[in-house]
Amino acid sequence: xxxxxxxxxxxxxxxxxxxxxxxxxxxxxxxxxxxxxxxxxxxxxxxxxxxxxxxxxxxxxxxxxxxxxxxxxxxxxxxxxxxxxxxxxxxxxxxxxxxxxxxxxxxxxxxxxxxxxxxxxxxxxxxxxxxxxxxxxxxxxxxx
Numbered sequence: 001x002x003x004x005x006x007x008x009x010x011x012x013x014x015x016x017x018x019x020x021x022x023x024x025x026x027x028x029x030x031x032x033x034x035x036x037x038x039x040x041x042x043x044x045x046x047x048x049x050x051x052x053x054x055x056x057x058x059x060x061x062x063x064x065x066x067x068x069x070x071x072x073x074x075x076x077x078x079x080x081x082x083x084x085x086x087x088x089x090x091x092x093x094x095x096x097x098x099x100x101x102x103x104x105x106x107x108x109x110x111x112x113x114x115x116x117x118x119x120x121x122x123x124x125x126x127x128x129x130x131x132x133x134x135x136x137x138x139x140x141x142x143x144x
């Protein structure tokens with residue numbers, strides 16, 4: 001259930017009562033964002049996003065779900081979360097990286113411990129919304 005504010009110190013002290021935690025990026029993951037247009041826009045939820053967040057709690061057992069955003073003012077994201085029913089599963093909306101077991105982001109590159117490999121992944125990186133539909137099912141794209 002969405003809380004009104006996030007206190008990082010309180011979260012840290014809560015320990016096992018709030019973990020495991022997962023952080024889900026807002027734009028490009030939960031909504032249909034497809035790149036910066038020069039202004040904050042209100043996008044529809046991505047297909048399956050609400051069910052995905054529900055399953056994080058109900059199937060995978062995450063005790064705390066954060067939505068991470070760079071959108072300002074943050075209150076606009078809180079309003080979006082409430083408008084589309086995500087507030088029943090999301091605990092906090094924040095613009096700070098918080099301690100979590102997993103981070104879900106459309107602009108992430110997984111670091112496997114090999115910096116050369118990570119550089120190659122960064123060199124070829126494209127967010128999911130820039131990859132043509134015909135290529136999304138290939139192993140090469142999924143491996144990046």
